[in-house]
Amino acid sequence: MIEVKNLTKIFNEGSEATFHALKNISFTIRDNELVLLKGVSGSGKSTLLAIIASLLKPSSGDVVVEGRHVAKLPDLHASKFRATTIGFIFQSFNLLDHLSVSENIAVPLIPMKLPKTELIRRVEHAMELANISHKRDTTAKNLSGGEKQRCAIARALVNTPKVILCDEPTANLDLDNAHAFVEVIRRLKQEGYTILIATHDTIFDTLQEVDRTIAIENGEILQ
Amino acid sequence: MNIFLSNQVLIFLFSETVLYLLALIAFVGTLQILKLWDFQATTPRQYALEKRAFLIVTMIQLILWFKILLLPYFAYTIDKLSLLIPGAMCGAGVIAANPYGNPLLLLKILLLFGIGIWLIVDREDQKAPDYPFFKTKFRFYLLLFVLLTTEYILDIVYFSHISTSDVVQCCSAIFGISGSNRIPFNLNTTSLVAIFYLLYLLTVLLALQRRPWLLFIVSLLFLYFGYQSVVHFFGTYIYQLPTHKCPFCMLQKEYWYVGYLLWSLLFGGVFFGIANAALSVMIHKTSLRLYRLAILFNTFFVILCTAYVLFYLIQNGVWL
Amino acid sequence: MQSSFLSFVFLLVDKHRNKHLAIFFISTLLVALVSAFWLLSASIKHDALVALAQQPDITVQKMRAGRSVDIETARIDRYANIKGVSNVAPRVFGRYFTPDRTHYFTIVGIDFFDEQMVKWIRELLPQIDIRTFLEKPHMVVGERVKQFMHAHYYDDYYNFISPEGKEQRVALYKALPDSVNLIASDTILMDIDLARRILGVDQEKATDIILDVPNPMERDNIRFKLLEMDYDTRIITKTALEKAYENLYNYKGGIFLLGALIVLVTFMLILFQRYTMINSADRKEIAILRAVGWSIKDVIRLKLLESLTIALLAFGAGFLLAYGYIFGLHAPLLKEIFLGFGNLPVAMHFTPVVDFGMLSSLFLFFVVPFLASVVIPVWKIAVTDASEALK
Numbered sequence: 001m002i003e004v005k006n007l008t009k010i011f012n013e014g015s016e017a018t019f020h021a022l023k024n025i026s027f028t029i030r031d032n033e034l035v036l037l038k039g040v041s042g043s044g045k046s047t048l049l050a051i052i053a054s055l056l057k058p059s060s061g062d063v064v065v066e067g068r069h070v071a072k073l074p075d076l077h078a079s080k081f082r083a084t085t086i087g088f089i090f091q092s093f094n095l096l097d098h099l100s101v102s103e104n105i106a107v108p109l110i111p112m113k114l115p116k117t118e119l120i121r122r123v124e125h126a127m128e129l130a131n132i133s134h135k136r137d138t139t140a141k142n143l144s145g146g147e148k149q150r151c152a153i154a155r156a157l158v159n160t161p162k163v164i165l166c167d168e169p170t171a172n173l174d175l176d177n178a179h180a181f182v183e184v185i186r187r188l189k190q191e192g193y194t195i196l197i198a199t200h201d202t203i204f205d206t207l208q209e210v211d212r213t214i215a216i217e218n219g220e221i222l223q
Numbered sequence: 224m225n226i227f228l229s230n231q232v233l234i235f236l237f238s239e240t241v242l243y244l245l246a247l248i249a250f251v252g253t254l255q256i257l258k259l260w261d262f263q264a265t266t267p268r269q270y271a272l273e274k275r276a277f278l279i280v281t282m283i284q285l286i287l288w289f290k291i292l293l294l295p296y297f298a299y300t301i302d303k304l305s306l307l308i309p310g311a312m313c314g315a316g317v318i319a320a321n322p323y324g325n326p327l328l329l330l331k332i333l334l335l336f337g338i339g340i341w342l343i344v345d346r347e348d349q350k351a352p353d354y355p356f357f358k359t360k361f362r363f364y365l366l367l368f369v370l371l372t373t374e375y376i377l378d379i380v381y382f383s384h385i386s387t388s389d390v391v392q393c394c395s396a397i398f399g400i401s402g403s404n405r406i407p408f409n410l411n412t413t414s415l416v417a418i419f420y421l422l423y424l425l426t427v428l429l430a431l432q433r434r435p436w437l438l439f440i441v442s443l444l445f446l447y448f449g450y451q452s453v454v455h456f457f458g459t460y461i462y463q464l465p466t467h468k469c470p471f472c473m474l475q476k477e478y479w480y481v482g483y484l485l486w487s488l489l490f491g492g493v494f495f496g497i498a499n500a501a502l503s504v505m506i507h508k509t510s511l512r513l514y515r516l517a518i519l520f521n522t523f524f525v526i527l528c529t530a531y532v533l534f535y536l537i538q539n540g541v542w543l
Numbered sequence: 544m545q546s547s548f549l550s551f552v553f554l555l556v557d558k559h560r561n562k563h564l565a566i567f568f569i570s571t572l573l574v575a576l577v578s579a580f581w582l583l584s585a586s587i588k589h590d591a592l593v594a595l596a597q598q599p600d601i602t603v604q605k606m607r608a609g610r611s612v613d614i615e616t617a618r619i620d621r622y623a624n625i626k627g628v629s630n631v632a633p634r635v636f637g638r639y640f641t642p643d644r645t646h647y648f649t650i651v652g653i654d655f656f657d658e659q660m661v662k663w664i665r666e667l668l669p670q671i672d673i674r675t676f677l678e679k680p681h682m683v684v685g686e687r688v689k690q691f692m693h694a695h696y697y698d699d700y701y702n703f704i705s706p707e708g709k710e711q712r713v714a715l716y717k718a719l720p721d722s723v724n725l726i727a728s729d730t731i732l733m734d735i736d737l738a739r740r741i742l743g744v745d746q747e748k749a750t751d752i753i754l755d756v757p758n759p760m761e762r763d764n765i766r767f768k769l770l771e772m773d774y775d776t777r778i779i780t781k782t783a784l785e786k787a788y789e790n791l792y793n794y795k796g797g798i799f800l801l802g803a804l805i806v807l808v809t810f811m812l813i814l815f816q817r818y819t820m821i822n823s824a825d826r827k828e829i830a831i832l833r834a835v836g837w838s839i840k841d842v843i844r845l846k847l848l849e850s851l852t853i854a855l856l857a858f859g860a861g862f863l864l865a866y867g868y869i870f871g872l873h874a875p876l877l878k879e880i881f882l883g884f885g886n887l888p889v890a891m892h893f894t895p896v897v898d899f900g901m902l903s904s905l906f907l908f909f910v911v912p913f914l915a916s917v918v919i920p921v922w923k924i925a926v927t928d929a930s931e932a933l934k
Contacts, residue, residue, distance in 0.1 A: 013267065050930035055834055057270055076272065077837045083836025094831050094933060098558040108835040110551050118461045119547055155835065230581070232905050237807075238911045245915055269927050274926040276840050278919065281847075286917055289911055296907060299900055304556050306789045312759070315628060351841075395760060476898075 002029040002052060002163065003196065007061035007071075009047055009219075021047040022058070023219040029196060034209050036191045037198040039216035045198035047215070049165050052196070054078035066162055077186055082176045083108060087156030087193075091168035093148040095155075097141040101132055102158035104140055105155045111160075122158055130154035130184070164188060166197040178203050185209070229307065231300035232382055235293070241413060242289055243375045246284045250368045252279045253361045262354060275358040276357075283364065286371075287338040294331055295483050302474050305388055314392035314471035323381040330377060334370050340501045341367060345511070347506055356506045365369040365507065384508050394469035398454060406455050418443075419452040420450055423525050426496055435499035436515070442496030445521070449489050460535045465543045494518030563853050564762035570854065571724060573810060574607045574861025574909055577803050579663045581796075581901055582869045587892040588792050591867065594723060595784060597663065600762060600780065602634075602779040609640035611777065613748035622754060625768055627761040632657045633749030633930060635735050637727075637742045637922070646889045650686050653739030657739050659755065662730070664697065668717060678913055680737050681716040685728035705715070706743035784933060802825065807908070811916040817919035818850075823932070830932035847914065854913040858906065 009022040021044045029035050034218060039045050050056035052063055053069040055078075058088065063071040070081055083086075095104050105123050114122075128135040132150040149169070156164060166185075170178040183205060189195060189209045197204060204210060213221040227539040260400055262271055298330060301318060309499035318324035341363055348356040406415055422445045429438040436532065450470070457466050461473050473482030495517035535543065556563065603622070605614035614631045623631045635652035638655075654660050655673060664671060668683065675681075684692070692701055700714040719727055727834070734743075744750065754769075756762050759782060766778045829842055837845075868874060870893055 047930070050933075053834070056928075063685075073352060074354060075277075076349050078842070079836050079838030082834070086836075088834050090834075092931060094827070094834070096828060096831060099554070103554065108837075109834065110547055111837055111841040113545065116546070116547050143593040159836065179566065222756075229798050230796050231900075231904060233804065234908050238907050241912050241915045245918070274839075275928060277843065281843055281922060282918060285914060292907065299903065303900070307786060307793055309783070309786060310763070327574055347882040393760070396630060480899075543842060 001032050003064040004144040005062045008058045008059045021219050025221055028212055031194055032192050034213040036193045036210055037216060038200060038213055040200055043216050044219040046167050047165050049198055050082040053165055054081050083159055085162050087161035087164045089152050089169050090165040091154050091171045093152045095140040095148060095151055097111050100137050100139055101151050102136040104151055108159045121175060126158035129157055145173055149158055149173060149181055162192050163222060164195045168199055170201045170203060182207055231303050235300045238293060239375060239378055242286050242452050245286055246368060246371045249279045249282045253364050257361050287342055290335060308391055310390040310393055314391045315390040315397050315469050318395055321384040322390045323377055326454055327377045328382050330374050334374055337367050339494055340498055344506055374530055398468040415452055418455050419448050422448055423521055426521050427518050430518045433514060435503050436511055439497045439500035442493045446493040457531060459543055461530040488520050488524035492517055492524055556849055556852050567853055567857050571861040574858055575864040578862045578865035578905060579868055579877060580799055582797055582865055583874055585896040589896040591655050591893055597783050600756040601754040601779045603752045604777045606775055606777050612746055614752055616747055616749050622903055625765055627756055627765055628754050629757055630659050634753055635738045635744050636751050637750060648729050648731050648900030651739050651741060653732055654735040676716055678714040682713045683717050683719060683732040685719045685730045687728040688783060703741045705741050715798055717917040726791035767896035771864055807912055809911045814916040818917050821924050825924060826927045826932040830929040839925050843921055846921040850917040854910050858909055911934060
């Protein structure tokens with residue numbers, strides 16, 4: 001469960017370039033809900049996701065994920081939280097271009113000090129889930145858009161997270177791949193993940209599995 | 224001034240200088256942190272301070288690891304200098320070349336202990352989500368910095384006061400029968416060795432019983448009597464010469480550099496022995512692992528010392 | 544496990560190799576330069592000290608008006624009685640100037656009745672047949688002497704002229720082996736009485752008296768005793784000679800190292816500069832790591848290990864390069880800089896001398912400043928604002 005309580009984020013506070021990215025946002029997402037966060041670019045979606053993932057600290061307010069207060073965690077605990085609870089899928093995939101598919105997927109597991117056999121097992125499993133095993137040794141920059149997306153999904157799943165956060169996941173995909181991605185989301189919802197998708201793509205509108213839509217504009221939640 | 228042109232001294236002092244610069248930067252950062260730290264605050268300044276803290280911690284860790292390497296290198300430098308200084312056959316003479324040598328050596332060992340404690344506190348601090356020992360560890364660093372500064376100054380003063388023309392005493396003069404370093408309390412060798420083994424057993428017992436303060440006291444005693452025992456008894460079996468009493472000669476090639484191992488084991492064992500007491504004062508916690516390490520190091524130390532004696536006995540059938 | 548972390552470090556080093564290449568090359572060169580100097584210097588010092596070890600433990604010279612004069616051989620019995628002295632022998636040697644007085648050689652007389660001397664000469668020239676050597680005036684010469692003789696049309700013998708003007712023909716027995724030519728190429732070895740005749744030393748006298756004192760700790764004691772016995776002497780101990788040698792090498796080595804350290808400081812600044820230049824691709828890479836769960840501590844560890852890997856690779860490469868240069872190629876050019884350009888034996892082979900101390904010194908010299916220089920740039924990139932970089 002994700003609880004966002006009175007979250008505010010102000011960038012460059014006290015200077016001329018002050019920017020209120022989020023203004024006193026509050027909402028709750030229950031376990032296994034699939035929620036769409038809709039808003040145009042600059043509405044604060046990415047900032048919100050980053051704060052939920054404890055990648056960014058708010059100016060005020062709190063975020064509770066799976067019972068933990070994560071808004072102001074020190075880095076060591078924030079990163080552990082991200083590593084065990086959150087799976088992130090980015091707009092531009094954000095793969096490490098020089099590494100292969102399997103190496104990219106292994107990245108979240110490396111600081112965990114797992115035995116090598118366990119690490120390989122988890123990577124293999126994630127690759128199967130995302131249907132990208134056949135490309136395991138291909139360098140990331142040589143993948144097609146859809147393949148990159150699948151690699152990013154595998155990476156997000158490899159550490160068995162509870163929550164999946166997606167930031168404009170279909171923005172760089174053609175229609176076929178976008179549909180494929182929607183299918184993946186459907187499956188993940190069925191498997192019990194809590195999913196939050198920040199998007200302005202209408203392709204998700206028809207997805208029955210969507211439990212709720214939260215609209216955000218200028219850092220505030222509408223309705 | 225000739226001394227400064229010895230390769231080892233140059234490299235040693237250069238390394239110390241580089242590390243001191245890092246320590247200085249860490250010191251300035253620490254002052255800022257101590258003044259402005261407020262964990263509950265959500266201001267950008269606090270977040271910036273948290274980031275700064277990473278730099279300082281990383282620097283201090285780097286300084287520790289290099290200091291651990293620099294202590295044996297210091298011993299090596301001193302040993303090499305004995306080739307240049309009239310009268311010296313090993314490091315003993317060089318250390319005694321001026322009154323700064325022995326305090327410097329002691330300070331280095333003390334500093335190593337201090338930095339070791341700091342690292343343990345840091346580790347504990349990072350385990351909890353609210354950095355409970357944050358201010359403690361940085362205040363402790365201020366103390367360490369004072370020691371680091373003293374050490375650096377002493378380094379320079381010590382080396383610049385070594386003359387290549389004045390004759391120094393060699394270790395047989397310093398430690399031998401005619402020397403000023405007799406066995407303390409007018410004990411004979413047998414009593415000394417008996418006390419040595421007794422203290423060892425006591426450290427093991429207290430570590431198993433997990434009594435940090437008693438272990439602290441006994442460890443310090445063990446350090447003292449361990450040193451004396453090595454110089455006056457075990458060392459003679461390493462050199463296979465009853466009159467050769469010197470803590471430094473065993474660092475040389477002829478004795479397979481065993482001195483480095485021997486002293487490392489003793490210092491390690493004593494460090495782990497006293498660490499829990501220091502921790503209980505600073506952070507009100509103790510660590511089981513430290514007790515175990517104390518037992519491990521002290522045991523290996525005692526085994527090594529005893530091995531030389533046994534080896535000689537088996538080989539020759541008599542005591543020295 | 545740690546091994547997967549390390550594998551990842553090596554993977555990244557490999558992928559980023561272009562970024563690290565320039566630093567790697569400069570580092571390797573720096574390490575190679577210093578290593579070459581130290582290896583060569585250690586090798587020469589080693590050979591010199593080995594030759595020096597052949598020297599007697601104590602040498603006694605008689606002094607008059609601050610100058611060394613011939614000493615009475617009668618003193619030998621008194622010296623032999625000192626406790627701790629195992630052997631006493633007279634030495635006859637001196638400079639012999641060529642007729643035009645422009646060159647000189649050192650004539651060293653060998654007393655074939657002295658066991659130590661005989662042992663020594665057998666070590667030097669294993670194939671020597673002493674009987675043949677003593678049958679008539681013979682000598683063993685160093686390389687330079689041989690060259691001189693040859694240049695003056697003497698090949699099998701030489702006509703020495705004593706101070707009284709008498710000629711003395713001495714036949715050439717053999718040349719000295721290569722290994723001692725570093726310090727002995729101007730030397731002529733001959734029988735002691737022959738040397739006396741040529742140098743003009745009386746029968747009951749010697750140039751100096753040498754003593755063997757096996758226990759090094761006793762040498763200083765014995766030195767005092769000797770001075771007490773005969774006030775008109777100068778006592779030279781081998782230990783003092785060794786220290787003088789060490790001091791000399793020390794001094795020269797130190798000057799070089801000072802220069803190297805200055806270069807190193809410049810290098811540190813370059814290093815700092817280079818790694819502080821963080822481009823957006825680097826930032827993005829770190830941001831990705833952070834976003835998927837890497838802590839700042841993990842990133843710092845990654846980057847420091849990366850730097851350490853480069854440093855160690857350069858260290859290894861530099862050292863091996865220098866080793867090959869000195870002991871494989873025999874140090875062209877550097878050899879001449881060390882030993883002077885003229886008069887070198889043709890094929891100069893250096894004894895490889897490497898000890899753990901030298902490697903430690905090299906390691907500290909290089910790795911400490913290397914890591915110290917990168918710690919701030921590493922930190923800076925690790926604390927990059929992840930969410931900013933990912934946009």
